[in-house]
Amino acid sequence: MKMVSWNVNGIRAAAKKGFLDWMGAVDADLVFLQETKAIREQLPGEVTSPPGGWKGNAFHWGVKKGYSGVGVYWKQEPDE
Numbered sequence: 001m002k003m004v005s006w007n008v009n010g011i012r013a014a015a016k017k018g019f020l021d022w023m024g025a026v027d028a029d030l031v032f033l034q035e036t037k038a039i040r041e042q043l044p045g046e047v048t049s050p051p052g053g054w055k056g057n058a059f060h061w062g063v064k065k066g067y068s069g070v071g072v073y074w075k076q077e078p079d080e
Contacts, residue, residue, distance in 0.1 A: 001029045001030070002027065002028045002029050002030075003028060003029065003030040003031075003032065004026055004028045004030070004031055004032070005031075005032040005033075005034070006022075006031070006032070006033055006034070007033075007034045007035050008033050008034070008035060008036060009035050009037070010035065010036070010037040010038070011033060011036040011037065011038050011043065011047060011069075011071070012037075012038050012042060012043065012044075012047075015043075015044065015046075015047050019047070020046060020047070020050050020051070023050055023052060023054070023073070024050075024051070024052045028075075029074065029075050029076065030072060030073070030074050030075075031072065031073045032070070032071070032072050033070060033071040033072070033073075034069075034070050035068065035069065035070075036059060036061070036062075036068075036069035036070060036071050037062070037066050037067060037068070037069055038061070038066075038069065039061045039065060039069075040059060040061070050073065053075050054073050054074070054075060055074055055075055055076060055077055056073070056074055056077060057071060057072060057073045057074070058071065058072055059071040059072075
């Protein structure tokens with residue numbers, strides 16, 4: 001199993017700079033993100049449902065909009 005982690009310093013900005021291309025090229029089973037700095041409603045659909053075999057994701061948004069936040073994408077549903 002290959003896991004990667006990236007401090008994206010803003011997932012919306014990262015998406016504009018090739019985040020989805022990177023997700024396709026990294027060939028990981030799990031991708032962990034830090035400093036997402038957004039809430040789900042602010043994300044474009046391709047970020048919440050990226051192409052390339054990703055089966056799901058989970059995010060924990062920061063308490064204050066535009067701050068903090070973490071996320072994980074997976075190709076196989078976690079047991080827990």
